[in-house]
Amino acid sequence: MPAEESTPAIVIRARDYSESDRIVTLLTRDFGKLSGIAKGAKASRRRFERKLEPFSHVTLYFRRRPHGQLVFITRAERGENPPPELEDDLGKIALGSYMIELADALTTEEAEAAEAYLVLANALETLGRGAAATALRQAYELRMLSAAGFGLEFARCRVCSRVPEAEDGAVYFVVSRGGIVCVRCRANAPEGAVRLAAANAIALSGLCTARFDEATVLPHGGRDGTVALERFFASILDRKLRSVEFLDSLLEL
Numbered sequence: 001m002p003a004e005e006s007t008p009a010i011v012i013r014a015r016d017y018s019e020s021d022r023i024v025t026l027l028t029r030d031f032g033k034l035s036g037i038a039k040g041a042k043a044s045r046r047r048f049e050r051k052l053e054p055f056s057h058v059t060l061y062f063r064r065r066p067h068g069q070l071v072f073i074t075r076a077e078r079g080e081n082p083p084p085e086l087e088d089d090l091g092k093i094a095l096g097s098y099m100i101e102l103a104d105a106l107t108t109e110e111a112e113a114a115e116a117y118l119v120l121a122n123a124l125e126t127l128g129r130g131a132a133a134t135a136l137r138q139a140y141e142l143r144m145l146s147a148a149g150f151g152l153e154f155a156r157c158r159v160c161s162r163v164p165e166a167e168d169g170a171v172y173f174v175v176s177r178g179g180i181v182c183v184r185c186r187a188n189a190p191e192g193a194v195r196l197a198a199a200n201a202i203a204l205s206g207l208c209t210a211r212f213d214e215a216t217v218l219p220h221g222g223r224d225g226t227v228a229l230e231r232f233f234a235s236i237l238d239r240k241l242r243s244v245e246f247l248d249s250l251l252e253l
């Protein structure tokens with residue numbers, strides 16, 4: 001029998017399977033994204049102290065199977081962090097749901113994802129303690145993109161490296177360049193570039209590096225910043241995330 005392995009993990013999807021089992025997908029610190037079957041999960045309080053539901057932060061114990069994608073989840077213990085307290089706050093539920101759906105969309109099974117795990121864990125912890133905010137959403141998007149290998153550039157022009165200033169008025173986000181071009185290099189911006197207030201580009205560049213608990217009090221990148229990021233997601237994801245519309249209806253700008 002394969003050895004039992006363990007790792008901290010966050011449940012990002014779960015569904016019942018047969019009378020007593022659950023199929024669970026988790027973003028783990030040590031093994032990337034894993035899907036597994038938890039036999040008897042609906043009945044066993046001993047082996048699955050925490051219910052295996054989205055947002056549960058657990059120490060996962062599992063065994064690999066010689067064939068097949070699903071691992072056998074043998075136990076799940078309470079992790080270091082309590083699950084974020086999202087109850088009774090629709091904005092927090094919407095942003096939290098979006099966070100785990102985006103983490104799911106930007107990771108693949110068995111690929112290393114330690115940074116993505118840390119980004120998600122820190123963002124959910126911050127969300128649990130505070131309020132749903134556009135700055136936290138955008139900071140999370142930028143950091144999760146970076147963890148997935150898509151570091152976006154809002155601090156300098158992709159063409160001439162000039163640092164935009166608020167007096168510039170506007171810059172242009174170009175999806176294919178993964179960043180902005182300044183007003184002087186606008187001729188290099190193709191049709192369809194997203195016009196961003198320069199102040200909003202500066203805010204986004206600040207959110208790229210801020211800690212999440214700091215990000216919640218920083219200026220956000222505005223509605224045009226959200227549009228620029230959504231345009232980028234549309235270019236790399238093969239589907240629109242289910243949670244986006246609900247989130248957009250609740251996070252006011």
Ligand SMILES: [Zn+2]
Pocket residue numbers: 157158159160161162181182183184185
């Ligand atoms: Zn430029």
